[in-house]
Amino acid sequence: MQTLYLSADAPGCAETAAEIIRRGGLVAIPTETVYGLGANGLDETAVARIFEAKGRPQDNPLILHVAAPEEMESICHDIPPAAYALAKAYWPGPLTMVLPVKDIVPKRTTAGLDTVAVRCPDCAITRAIIRLSGVPIAAPSANLSGKPSTTTAEHVRHDHDGRIDAIVDGGPCRVGLESTIVDLTADRPRLLRPGGITPEQLTKVLGDLVVDKAVTAQIDKDAVVRAPGMKYRHYAPQEPVVIVAGSREKAAAYIRSHFEPGDRVLCFQEELPLYAGCDPLAYGEEADVNTLSAGLFAALRELDDPSIHKVYARCPTGGGVAYAVQNRLKKAAAFHIVNAEECL
Ligand code: AMP
Ligand code: MG
Numbered sequence: 001m002q003t004l005y006l007s008a009d010a011p012g013c014a015e016t017a018a019e020i021i022r023r024g025g026l027v028a029i030p031t032e033t034v035y036g037l038g039a040n041g042l043d044e045t046a047v048a049r050i051f052e053a054k055g056r057p058q059d060n061p062l063i064l065h066v067a068a069p070e071e072m073e074s075i076c077h078d079i080p081p082a083a084y085a086l087a088k089a090y091w092p093g094p095l096t097m098v099l100p101v102k103d104i105v106p107k108r109t110t111a112g113l114d115t116v117a118v119r120c121p122d123c124a125i126t127r128a129i130i131r132l133s134g135v136p137i138a139a140p141s142a143n144l145s146g147k148p149s150t151t152t153a154e155h156v157r158h159d160h161d162g163r164i165d166a167i168v169d170g171g172p173c174r175v176g177l178e179s180t181i182v183d184l185t186a187d188r189p190r191l192l193r194p195g196g197i198t199p200e201q202l203t204k205v206l207g208d209l210v211v212d213k214a215v216t217a218q219i220d221k222d223a224v225v226r227a228p229g230m231k232y233r234h235y236a237p238q239e240p241v242v243i244v245a246g247s248r249e250k251a252a253a254y255i256r257s258h259f260e261p262g263d264r265v266l267c268f269q270e271e272l273p274l275y276a277g278c279d280p281l282a283y284g285e286e287a288d289v290n291t292l293s294a295g296l297f298a299a300l301r302e303l304d305d306p307s308i309h310k311v312y313a314r315c316p317t318g319g320g321v322a323y324a325v326q327n328r329l330k331k332a333a334a335f336h337i338v339n340a341e342e343c344l
Contacts, residue, residue: 030170036139094196246340
């Protein structure tokens with residue numbers, strides 16, 4: 001199959017992409033979080049193609065993307081006031097809500113759950129594509145399953161050229177990490193995945209928030225969990241990743257003393273001089289966490305290379321968006337963390 005490349009600002013882009021979606025095709029779409037691999041979320045056959053193209057396990061449900069907040073009512077029932085309050089505060093934006101699903105949504109989209117994940121993305125071209133296609137678009141991250149997510153159209157081309165109908169190029173993703181997911185179907189609101197909408201922002205609106213253990217620990221692959229998908233190995237380059245915690249100086253001393261040829265260092269821009277000779281790669285500035293979230297997946301993709309033995313990674317501390325960066329890096333490292341303060 002020949003993949004069609006569409007520039008987001010070219011005339012007719014949204015119409016062409018929407019037409020492909022309506023016909024049951026696959027279109028990679030830009031969003032503020034990561035690039036998604038989109039299809040008609042109400043068409044079981046189209047949705048099956050997403051799983052096939054990604055090599056995604058069937059029990060990993062998809063997020064449905066809507067063009068406007070009120071459209072959640074077409075796919076969800078018994079929507080609680082908290083969902084309307086969150087939508088008012090943070091939609092369009094990098095927030096996904098899990099709500100009770102209506103029968104109109106095929107089981108394949110929700111992996112058989114009685115809930116569905118829904119989001120209104122903050123990306124004009126993608127909202128136009130959804131609006132023109134007339135259906136919610138199911139879209140997981142556009143990477144091959146298990147690989148670091150796609151934050152540029154070039155990443156999508158690398159993984160799917162010749163295998164999907166079209167790629168809409170909207171430039172690099174602003175947030176660079178997948179959406180925050182909050183489950184509103186249990187007694188208390190539950191954070192299933194941290195992202196660009198922070199736990200602090202959620203708590204401000206909800207007054208309460210439980211953090212699911214899928215966020216903070218490795219989940220057994222056979223476990224039955226509220227956040228299916230979070231139990232799979234995620235975001236990781238093929239070689240092992242080790243997070244080295246501690247002060248700049250202690251971490252550099254630890255890494256330099258353990259570094260072997262073929263290893264790489266993933267660090268903050270400010271730390272590059274400390275790793276001369278250790279092939280460092282900076283993914284953003286420690287002083288500006290948004291550059292870290294925007295740059296993390298591109299860096300992890302660059303490090304996904306069979307010639308690399310091991311990656312030593314530096315991880316930001318603290319809450320807010322740093323909490324989401326920590327979550328992705330810890331998953332990429334399979335929670336392998338050494339504290340340089342205790343090692344010297
Ligand atoms: P992604 O792979 O980035 O598209 O994210 C989809 C993730 O959203 C899945 O892996 C699940 O963790 C989560 N998700 C989707 N639908 C549901 C649902 N109904 N209940 C709980 N989590 C969900
Ligand atoms: Mg994904």
